[in-house]
Amino acid sequence: MKMNYRVKKALCLTMTAAVMAGGLFCGCSADIGKIVGGEETTTSAKATEKPMEASLLVWDGRIDISDEDGGWLPLMCEQFEALHTNWKLDISYGICEPENAVESVLKDVSAAGDVIFFEDDDFDTLVKGGALKAFSKDNYEKEKSVAGEEMCSKFVSNGQLYGIPYSTQTMLIFYDKSAYKRENDDVTTMYGLMQNGRVAFDMTDPDVLSAFFIAAGAVSTNADGKQYIDFNKEGSPAALAVQYLFVLSESDKFLNDVDGMGLAGLRDGSVKVMFGTIEDYQDAQEALGKKLGVAALPIVEIGTVQSRLKSFASVNAIGVNKLTKSSEVSEELAVFLGSTSAQDYHYDMNSVIPVYRSEKNDALTAAQNEAFEISSVMRSDFYFPKGYEEALVTLGKGIVDGSINRDNYLKYLENMPK
Template sequence: MRINWKKAMGLAAAVAMLAPLAACGSDSGSNGSSSAKGGTTAVTLKVWGPQTDQDSSKGDSFLATVEKNFEKAHPEYKITWQNDVVGEDDASKTVKQDPASAADVYMFGNDQLGTLIDANAIGQLGTDAEKQVKEQNGDAAIASVTSSDGKLYGVPYTGNTWFMYYNKSKFSADDVKSLDTMLSKGKVAFQIGGPWYYTAFFTGAGAKFFGDDGMTASKGIDLGDKAADVTKYLATLMTNKNFVVDDGSTGLAGLKDGTVDAYFDGTWNAASAKEALGDNYAAAPAPSFTLDGEQVQLTPFSGTKAAAYNPNAKNPKAAAQFAAYLGSTESQKLHYTMSGVTPADKSLSSTADDPASKAQLETMSNIAVNQPTISAMNNFWDPATTFGNGLKNKDVTPSNAASKVAEFEAQLKSATK
């Protein structure tokens, strides 16, 4: 991005730190030192990312490769890189501890967006980066990095949802459209105790999280008119001999040893699922289930993983540019080639043509619902985990389902009011 010096020279460095980085790089001050007029600017960028992106056992890691590519694209900088391992799932709790000394650029799961905004630890995208995000992504991915103020924060580079891996010698492509059909033919593992997973039964049956837009905290969480029926269905699953409780590892383990024929997971375990199933490897979106005689589509939460810059960075211009570069089409293609990370960029849909990538894309495009990003959503997980444990431990039964979910709803109302 080119800087508009006529406009920028009058801006104080403090203002540049606070203002969102705008079109054509008209943000000022990278606060680095320039070796000479018209020469390169020395900057230091502290970058946090997951361990897998920094694996150099087979040569340069993905992150190191992208950093080298960025240097070639931006010869105006002489960059000192400081890379540390912080996974996307841990970004918000690590960054918010001390935003001023946290990474200049980091990767995060979009469900943490509200927390990062509240901590003033994530920078609003400038005009160029916003244009990039809107050109690369579909509506769901764009919404995943859009705050309740309508502004964009973060550049998506992969989707984040779950779907089904299955043994295609056990189930046909038609079978996997119905959970009940699958349970009549083989062993199916599911994380019934995990809120991110079992919530799909409720959202499929009409549950709403913070209103229709997922952004209105005052609306709270409404599990819907079918909440008791859904809970009874889940409790009944626990009595089915073909239903296997997945604790987060037993599903994949069962797929490997043949005691499980299907389980639900994301693209991060695609390689392991493929290795486990060999020639019988297949993937598909989550199926429907039968509720009161009608088919109800399981509706998972979805979101993205994205790159962001820290508005407290000493070199905010370079940080914002690198965050955008991490989510560029070129970098996403490289991410897929080197690490198997399914790109969010819609122009790469034909490149990522493996079964898991196709299942993720179909899930996000056709059946998933965006997971709310407002900070009020943080109050959902603890009571939801308690309820999930009740399902998993059979404390919730078909006979007490109505009273147990009523207790859960009361807890949610108290936690999210």
């Protein structure tokens, strides 16, 4: 299960468009009359542009670039070039996962991509580091009509837009619908899920454990206005969360999902529910086929209070390097890659859920949108002290192996990073 995706190591590897082009676009046609950035854009409309030459480097994740995964990014860039017939463009690609962009870009902004894909929780750092260029006011207004003002606000600083949002990421549950087909079966609560089958999640994943602490109410706000997990909050909600985790870990209806055990359980029927993210969707679909159900995180009863688990969510965006030598072209490409048509292609090719309210109404889109609204909190709204993730990993391992138990867990919570 790919839950804690933030621990991936950065990989930036440049590949030319010519290398990627061979055999990439078979079966894919570019509909140049698509809606782009909220406006109808046609080839003839762009024919009046002044001639221009530009070489661009685009940094994005491997899946978007890879020929094996359909090559969404090269396909979109081919469409972009077809729209701008008076522009002579040389576009190349560098593999840099959005969650690693801040580290890779700030190493040397001048050597980074002209167009950069990044996550919202790195936005402030990138802006303060002088890595991002503000979009024009016109493009800011256009983007409000695509993603909405609230979504855009996550990438606004001093009244200027620095990122084009294009996808959301949060935690979901994947479940076997055949185990929950009776009228009174309940997939909205942990109790209901465990009544009919085994539930799998990684007890050592910091994001999973954080969801339980948030549900318990172990959240406070610091002097800077950032929220944080407060392990010593008055009323001991964190202690109640750990007590709940003890009960889960001791149940034969729980499986600690390590080394792909949850997915294997979905395949052989020993597991009926698996926590995951959009990255796990294809594997879950292969395991369950038409039996696959997708939903927001369940409601749990911690102490005497019922509350929904809430995982950290993030929004991915596309930005322009402040030091780009091709400012106009880079900005237009970034806007195009975040357009409704590009988002639709992104979903169809790589199951990347659009940020705009798409007409798509399949189960995955509906579940992701619901999860983003009711079972998530923005990661960028939280402060994480040094050692936070490591401490939660140790806590989870201790709960599973018994080294952290009902006799000593309070002492462990007292020493959690602050």
